Amino acid sequence: MQAETIKIKAIVTRAVPYRESDMIVTLVGVEEGRLTATARGCLKPKAKLRYAAEPLNFGEYVLSGKNGKYVVTECNQIESFSAVTADLDRYYAAFMALEALDKLSREPQPRIFMRTLTCLGDLAYATDKDSSAIVTEFLKDILTESGNALDFGHCGVCRCDLEEEAYFSDRDGVVCKHCKSFDSIPIPPDVRSYICGRPADVQTAAKANILLSNLVYQMTGVRIGAHYFTEQL
Numbered sequence: 001m002q003a004e005t006i007k008i009k010a011i012v013t014r015a016v017p018y019r020e021s022d023m024i025v026t027l028v029g030v031e032e033g034r035l036t037a038t039a040r041g042c043l044k045p046k047a048k049l050r051y052a053a054e055p056l057n058f059g060e061y062v063l064s065g066k067n068g069k070y071v072v073t074e075c076n077q078i079e080s081f082s083a084v085t086a087d088l089d090r091y092y093a094a095f096m097a098l099e100a101l102d103k104l105s106r107e108p109q110p111r112i113f114m115r116t117l118t119c120l121g122d123l124a125y126a127t128d129k130d131s132s133a134i135v136t137e138f139l140k141d142i143l144t145e146s147g148n149a150l151d152f153g154h155c156g157v158c159r160c161d162l163e164e165e166a167y168f169s170d171r172d173g174v175v176c177k178h179c180k181s182f183d184s185i186p187i188p189p190d191v192r193s194y195i196c197g198r199p200a201d202v203q204t205a206a207k208a209n210i211l212l213s214n215l216v217y218q219m220t221g222v223r224i225g226a227h228y229f230t231e232q233l
Helices: 082-086 088-104 110-125 131-145 189-195 202-220 226-231
Strands: 004-018 022-029 033-039 058-066 069-079 166-169 173-175 185-187
Touching (some): 004 033, 004 069, 004 088, 004 110, 022 088, 033 058, 069 110, 082 110, 088 131, 088 226, 110 131, 131 189, 131 202, 189 202, 202 226
Parallel strands (some): 033 069
Antiparallel strands (some): 004 022, 004 058, 022 033, 058 069, 166 173
């Protein structure tokens, strides 16, 4: 079979050393979903494509290969998001976003891909936004774009306004205390309030993001960033 050449706009979600100077990179493309490729010689000090094998790199990649085995031959960098390295919290949050994109992209997920780019852009450049708030919006976006949007302001059963404690169930989503089932997960009032957009302290924001990550797992089967979220407390 003759080798094929493909061109994709993709972001590097993972990179692991291979042999003496190569890297195996995981790329997630806008339309292609997740695939892997070898970046040959990129660990050499003067390698021209060194940047192309770095996680967070977003670019237009040219790949050559056959039978699903590709080699990176060119990369036109669009964005590196390197500014996240200046802040440890934003750096870890960025890699949590990469992990989410990687795990959710066995099939192409263009909308989640674009939401991830927005998250990374905010983490890199929106210095007026708190990193926890950026993560909160990203996790809510994942739920929405995966077809699992949740309304934290109204009961999913009786549609009353949620003002005090709330609960989550797989069947009904977010519900009030009168509509909860025996196995519903409690949502503290301050956490629900923060998710709805009201200000909160750092610890409440961290608890909200842990809750949202658990809801992503409940509704998509994908667990992401467990270490990142527990480190926030």
